[in-house]
Amino acid sequence: MFYSIRHITQFRYSAPVRESVMEIRMQPRSEGPQTLRSFQISTNPRAQLYAYTDHLGNAVYHFNLLREHEELRIDAQAVVEIGLISPLPERLDDLEWGRYNNFNLHDDHFDMMGASKFARMSPELAAFMRIAELEKPQGDPLTALVKLMRGIYDSFEYESGITEVHSPIEHALGERRGVCQDFAHIMIAIARSWGIPTRYVSGYLYHKGARDRSRADATHAWVEAWLPSLGWVGFDPTNNIMPRERHVRAAVGRDYADVPPTRGTFKGVADSELSIAVSLEPTAAPVRHEDFLKVARPMSSATPTYSMPERLYHHQQQQQQQ
Amino acid sequence: MLSRVADSLYWMARYIERAEHTARVLAVKLESMVEQTPEDANASWARVIEALTGDTKPAPHDAFATTRRLAFDRENDGALITSLALARDNARQVREALSNEVWEYLNRLYLRLSPVTMDSIWVHSPARLFREALEEMHALEGVTYSTLSHGEGWYFLELGRHIERVQLMGRLLDVHFRAAQDGTTGPKYFDWLVLLKFCSAWEPYTKRYTASIRPQKIAEFLLFDTEFPHSICFSVDRVTEALARVAPGAPPARRAAVERLAGRLKAAVDFGQVDDLMSGGVAGFLADITRQCEKIHETLYASYITYGAETVL
Amino acid sequence: MQQEAFANTEDFGGPDIVAVSGNNARPGIDPPYARYELGKPYDEMFAPDGRPRLPYAALDARLSTLSLEELNRRQQACEQSFLHQGITFTVYSDNQATERIIPTDLLPRIVTAKEWDRIERGLTQRILALNLFLRDIYSDGRVLKDGVVPRTMIYGSKHYRREMRGLPVPHGAYVNICGSDLVRNEAGDFVVLEDNLRVPSGVSYMLANRDVVRRAFPAVFRTMGVRPIEHYPLELLATLRSLAPFHEDVSIAILTPGVFNSAYFEHAFLARQMGVELVEGRDLLVNDNVVYTRTTSGLKRIDVIYRRIDDDFVDPLIFREDSSLGVPGLFNAYRAGNVMIANALGTGVADDKAVYAYVPRLIRYYLAEEPILENVETFLCREEKSLKHVLANLDKLVVKAVGESGGYGMLVGPHASQAEREDFARKLKADPDNYIAQPTIQLSTAPTFVGGGVEARHVDLRPFILHGSETKIVPGALTRVALKRGSLVVNSSQGGGSKDTWVLNQ
Structure with a gap:
């Protein structure tokens, strides 16, 4: 395509x-x-x-x-x-958590595990994780991440103009509204708190039908999390979809500030x-x-x-x- | 030379010139005050204030308060101490472009004058401090002359000094010659004498014209004498000379713009005739010279200091 | 113009003052040392029995012939000279700017040839290891893969510049100008307290102190065989030149934050001494990846920048957006190899308190040598065994937060209350990675002229290391002295002064 x-x-x-x-x-x-x-x-x-x-x-x-x-x-x-994208499995086995070890993790991953400018833990985020029951990952990492994406999608309204480019996530967390950038940062911060290397992706989305909440005339942002047996896997918490052939990746970084x-x-x-x-x-x-x-x-x-x-x-x- | 350094040197010289001028005028004024009637002294203060600050308030002028304002009031942009502080600030920004001696001399002068208060000088001989400051500034000029290379930086100092001097002298002369037109409160013999002293011109003038004090001769001397360092003509010559020496590597078109203005200024002074001026034309002449200097300042900046970077690539 | 007060002191051609008379003044008893206290710390001048150490004999002999009034006069002449030269820093408070000098002490601090030899070798070894470490973490990260230094320590450091990854720097020299702080412990050995790898300052004071103190004691200076330091600006210039890929017509500039910076005097001083441009960010611009200064004659290309502004402020395009001190596009010109910057960006990652603790291991790792200069013993709370030790000995140790400086997040165990210690113990257990602990360090004392006489004050030692195509250390240093009795704080901002440091030929 x-x-x-x-x-x-x-x-x-x-x-x-x-x-x-x-x-x-x-x-x-x-x-x-x-x-x-x-x-x-x-x-x-x-x-x-x-x-x-x-x-x-x-x-x-x-x-x-x-x-x-x-x-x-x-x-x-x-x-x-x-090109052709190989399908993802439904779920992974529970041993996947154990594969986040020094043997599998490399330089690229470590940098995506700590706090960064926009994606960092805060009392507001911790409160959200409690309410949304996201404090601990549930199931294998893939299942947990899908659930996390869904949780963010369900908890927030998409609305532009509430937050700005330089808004910290607390802003969106307080309003329960925001845009793709906010949702990506929230998902990154939570996934990293679980010990999963997670990065920010800026790019473009081909909008098809009315289901997509993001705006067709703007750039888009989502996240990629690293799974030892699958590599970097994309998650789009704005639209609650796994990026496939409609997402075009432009740049990756720790968060928006990098890209x-x-x-x-x-x-x-x-x-x-x-x-x-x-x-x-x-x-x-x-x-x-x-x-x-x-x-x-x-x-x-x-x-x-x-x-x-x-x-x-x-x-x-x-x-x-x- | 860095444009910013040239800028600071230029302003450092302007502020030193301003400080020196203020010190000289105050010293002469305070020394001569005792020989005047209160009315004459008051009229004379009014002229000094106008020449130094541009204020034209006719109110009676208290010597103590006026001296404080002109010398030590840090809120006053033109005060002696403010000018010195600004000169020093500029010098500090370009220390690497000055000799140690120049910086230390200026720094010491500032540190010495900075704590002085009116009360500490007024009781005894208030003029003495300004005399001493004046001597120090003459010495600073000498130190600058003999310890600094006479390269581009030196010529920016010269530009600052003489462009400022033209304006200061212009205002001082303007105030006096305008008052002479009025008649009633116009300068008397003694005031013309004081004017010459304001310009360090008394002795050079008498050498040239004998002690006969006549406004026309004074105008001729202070405007057109080519040898006296506080005449308008002398400063214009220095400005013209300096403009030919700064920014040697600048693009020819830009140099030409500056030099054209310098040529025009020089012509105005060279062909000026005092006879034409005495019937009220001094003010117009001085205004024209001042305007031309301002134009030179602007063009100098546009050509060498604040130019758009794309124009020189 | 008034002459400097000591241009004609009787020291010129005075008697051979090294011929020591039999009766020395004794510390604590005779003037000028009547108030000199010899304590537990090592004293630079006096042996524990109260006799002057050999290197100080000549100075001692001279001092005992001078009256206190005379010493006072010379001390004031020193300070006057600093004030006139404008060797001042500005303190801002209540919208008022006050100019202060960093007080110079009249009495030199003396370092013997043997001591200096060890310092020189130790610092050379140290800067080599630190540069290898920086090259490593900005390229392969071998030291991280091998587990010698924990990754989180590097990636979590606010001074780690990811932009530097994979960028080559000339000669692999990231730190070109370093000022390491040494202290002498009770046993009399020099140990390293910290490395300043970003924008170390103070070298102008080293040179200015020499200028005034040599004039205060010319004969002593001549007889003692003090090694010269005046060539420092030349060595610095050579170091900066060596960074340029070509060697003719290298155009060098010092980048200063401006006249309001406390070290501005030093920036201007070095520019003058080296004959290079002193520029501010607003003097520079980048066009097509080339750096230029604005001159009256047009734009002039700059090849090497000795920057005296922090990483964060260097380029608002890449680092702090609100920086008005830097030059937009400078980093990309650097990346393109069109300009060299000293020190390289991102060197701060190697001088934080946690990495400091690893330096001896880094020396062993990269150079397969034992460290010549030891660190102050440091316990890394991230290591379980150390944490236990620290918790058990909180009353004896100084605990510092890794990322903080200037005394914040610090516990001085011996001076803290029980409650404070318990509170700190909780913090330690909650976030051990963030803390290190050190025993309280007794800095050595040195004779210092304080008004009424010569008294003992604590000092440290900051030599300056240059590292370009080769490593050079000028035989001298800034000795900082805590002017308050008993104080261990030598920082100029907190009442510290400085001393001339005489490194001897013998």
Whole structure:
């Protein structure tokens, strides 16, 4: 199955800014059943793009723009092929827990077991785990994770605008509402508390039918947990499904902080307004670009930061020297 | 040279010049006060205040309070101590671009003046402190001249010093020559003498014109004398000279923009005629020179300090 | 202009003051040592019987000929000189900025050639091992796989920079500038208290102290054969140069947080001494992965940055977004190999209190050698046996939280109440990984001029190690001294001063 993806990000500034610097994590990964067939990225104003692969294997593009600009647009297009996905077993045997040992666990796993910026234990999370009966995993790891995904799906309403890109999970836990990013962070924190290496996946979802709660015109996020006998297995707590051929993976990390689609800074004093448009279609269907760019809340991308007020600047200078 | 360093050197020199000017005016004013009637002294204070701060309040001027405000009031942006503090702050930011001697001299001068209060100087000889400060600042100038390489940094200091001096001198002259037009409260013989002293010009002036004090000669001397270091013409020459020496590697188009302005300024001074000015044109002339200096400041910054990085790649 | 007070002291060409007279002043009895207390800690100057140790004989002889007034005068001249040079740091409180000097003590601290030899070899060995360790944890993680150092300790460290994984650094040298704190124990042996591997400071004080103290005791200085340290800036420059892949026209800059930083004097001092640019983040920009400074003539490329700002602030694009001190894009230029940064990022992971405890094991692991300089004995509460020992001896030990500094999360057993100890025991049992414990350390004492005379004060020793294509240690150090009687706290922020340190040829 082929998908054609288009992801447009547009920043508009209230006053001219200069020296924009930006990193982009949008290129779909090419591994397992997913193969990247083509990828193009361009910016307006035009900038020289550079790329590197980060320590998690994500492709990162970056560029800088010296001259003054009031608008910055990033246009990424990809064609991805999703191959045959072998079916998962219904359940695993109970010995699976014992397989989380030093023989099986490697460097990649250890980093996905501790607390990270957004996925960490807190009294609010502990309270939620008590109420939802998720304190201890039930059954084998796969069964327990499926139950966890279901638990989060049942306990939270999907509603955008309640939380922001930088919201800690406590926000969503308090409201019992949130978006894919919040649900992923909650699931990661709980699974890690059970001793299961779990990571954050940012990517795209091909929406089909009304069952999916997430928004079709935005990027998506879910989690992957590591099972010794199966490897990394995906869970989408937003939609209560196991990612199969409809999920396109772009980047993996400990949590959102590792993999924002864009992260940038600029110089100048201006407010910025962010618009994002995402489309994902089976490639047989032609992609229409005309009418889908509209102002959205900065949900899946952090706005660039502008220069500091003078006072804070002085304050930071006073940092301690050893 | 780093743009930020050039910026700090330039402002350091401007603030030192401002401090020196304030110290000189206060020293002369306090020394000459005793020889004036209260009314004359009051009118003279009013001119000093206007020249140093731009304030034009006609109220009676208390010498103690005014001196405190002009010298030691840290809330006052133009006070002597504020200027010195700002000069020192700028110097501290570019210590690596200054000689040890310059920094230490300036630092010591600040540390010495910083704790001084009006009460501690007023009883005996209030002018003495400002005389001493003035001497220290002359010495600082000498230390700077003889310990710092006369490279780009030095020329940014020169630019700061003389652009500031043109503006300070311009205001001082403007205040006096405008008052002379008014007639009633206008400067008297003694005031013209004091004006020359405000500019360290008394002796050089008499050497040139004898002791006959005439406003027209004073204007000629303070505006157009090419050799006297506190004349407008002298400072303009230094500015022109310095502009030719800074930012040697800058793109030619940018250098041309700055030098064009310098040429225009020099022409204005070189071809200025005191006869044309005396019928009320001094103010207009000074305003024009000041405006041109401001324009040079802006262009200097746009060309060498705050330019967009993309324009030089 | 006023002359420095001691430019013409009688010490110049004075009598041969090393010819010691028969009757020495005795500590605790005769001036200037009337108030000198010899206690249990090792004393740098006096042997337990009250006689001056041999290296201090000349200094002792000189001191006994000077009046207290004269000593006082010289002490003040030292401080005056610091103030005028602007060797000050700024203390902020109640919106008021006060400038203070770090007091310099008039009396030098002396280290013999033999002692120095051991320190030099020990620190060289240590920095080699620490750099190998950093290279390892940012590449294969062999030391983690072999179980020598627990993984959670590294991955849980807030100073571990995942961005550094797999990035090569020149000569494998992550730590290029290191300042290790040594103390002398009761037996008179130097042991390492901590390593500062991020942005160690104080080297300018080492140099400035030498400048004033040499002028205070010129004849003593000449006769004793003190090894020079003035070439430190040259060595630092060579170390920084060695990081660039090419060797001509290397453009070097020191990156400072700015004039409000407490160590700004040092940043400017080093820039001047080396003849390199002193830049702030706002002076730099990155274009197409190349770092430039803004100069009046245009943009100038920078090849090596000696940064004096923390990892977190280096690049707001990668690390702290709200950093206004750093340079957006700097890390990617670094990743691309277009600029070298000293110290490398992520070195802080190797200087926290828990990793410190592993350094002797790291030396054995990487170098197959025994450590030349010992650590202060440290109990890792994550190890069951140690935890038991710590819990049983809480009244004798100092317990520290691993991730904290500046005295937070610390229990000083001998000074704590029973309730405090019990409370801490609970914390220890709940989260043993987070704690280490050490016996209370008795720093050695050294003669220090405090107003009325010469008294004993506790000191430590911070030598500075340079490590690029080769390792260099200038024979000198910053001796920090706790100016309060009995105090063991040498930090400048808490009433500490510093001393010139004389490393002898003999």
